Amino acid sequence: MIGTTSWKRTGRRAVVVLLALLLTGTSVSAVATERRPGETPSLTAELRTIESERDVRIGAFAYDTGTGRTLAHRADESFAMLSVFKAFAAAAILQKARRTDPGLLDRRLHWTTTDEVADSPVTAGRGETGMTVAELCHAAVTRSDNTAGNLLLKQLGGPAGLTRFFRSLGDPVSRLDRWEPHLNQWQPGERRDTTTPAAVGPAFTRLVAGRALAPADRDQLNAWLRANETGDARIRAGLPPDWTVGDKTGTAVAAYGGAHDVAVAVPPGGAPVILVVLTRRTTAGAQPDSVAVARTATALVRGLGLTP
Numbered sequence: 001m002i003g004t005t006s007w008k009r010t011g012r013r014a015v016v017v018l019l020a021l022l023l024t025g026t027s028v029s030a031v032a033t034e035r036r037p038g039e040t041p042s043l044t045a046e047l048r049t050i051e052s053e054r055d056v057r058i059g060a061f062a063y064d065t066g067t068g069r070t071l072a073h074r075a076d077e078s079f080a081m082l083s084v085f086k087a088f089a090a091a092a093i094l095q096k097a098r099r100t101d102p103g104l105l106d107r108r109l110h111w112t113t114t115d116e117v118a119d120s121p122v123t124a125g126r127g128e129t130g131m132t133v134a135e136l137c138h139a140a141v142t143r144s145d146n147t148a149g150n151l152l153l154k155q156l157g158g159p160a161g162l163t164r165f166f167r168s169l170g171d172p173v174s175r176l177d178r179w180e181p182h183l184n185q186w187q188p189g190e191r192r193d194t195t196t197p198a199a200v201g202p203a204f205t206r207l208v209a210g211r212a213l214a215p216a217d218r219d220q221l222n223a224w225l226r227a228n229e230t231g232d233a234r235i236r237a238g239l240p241p242d243w244t245v246g247d248k249t250g251t252a253v254a255a256y257g258g259a260h261d262v263a264v265a266v267p268p269g270g271a272p273v274i275l276v277v278l279t280r281r282t283t284a285g286a287q288p289d290s291v292a293v294a295r296t297a298t299a300l301v302r303g304l305g306l307t308p
Contacts, residue, residue, distance in 0.1 A: 057280050066270060085162060091212070146181055159178060230249045231248070
């Protein structure tokens, strides 16, 4: 367990500050500018350089729970949700098991081959034997297994049920409308299955460093995120190697080469830092760019004053 006591203490302040910004309509990027004048090179200039060099569009959010500093870029711009939803689905399952459905995590689910969809490295061929809901959460978060994601959604009332969970977190923007793999079909202007950095950042904060989940469930969610196997080239690659990182990625060529990562990162002896990096390419069919995500993460933690 990493810094649970610190997370409890700072998470409450993080949620209050971030939700207050949302409820009052204050621009997160404006707050970032006010809090960081003259302390670091312009984050906007640095990220626009990355955008130009990598042919991407970047949405970013960073929050240091220890200092209260916040940074953002294109904070209110809409991006495809992609597989980032799976971290929230796992959190919603933990909350449901705690509040209304005891035994849910240990329940074994079965499915047929017609239920299986592409990019399901854990669940493929295992429908007859089945898996527990807890095992499906692990598969969805750590391997981004699409069939596991759909099976979790069924336990929550489908995409609409997960959207209601976002609203319960104080997120008025993030939404899920379709199932895997169709939710990955996205183009600029599409409203379905979308989020923004300013919306998903505070919601993620409430889950991993706040009080939206019971302490044991928060610890379990963070353990799944730390065990993720799909994010080594993204936010993790942009941070010092001695930081502890838990993250959930999202990737889709069909979403203008979308490459996302949301993470909670803890420097040695420090407080958790929430990092959200959402990216897409500027042309349809382009390949996702993990390098842009990693470089953005580097810029964010430097902008927060946490690295040279």
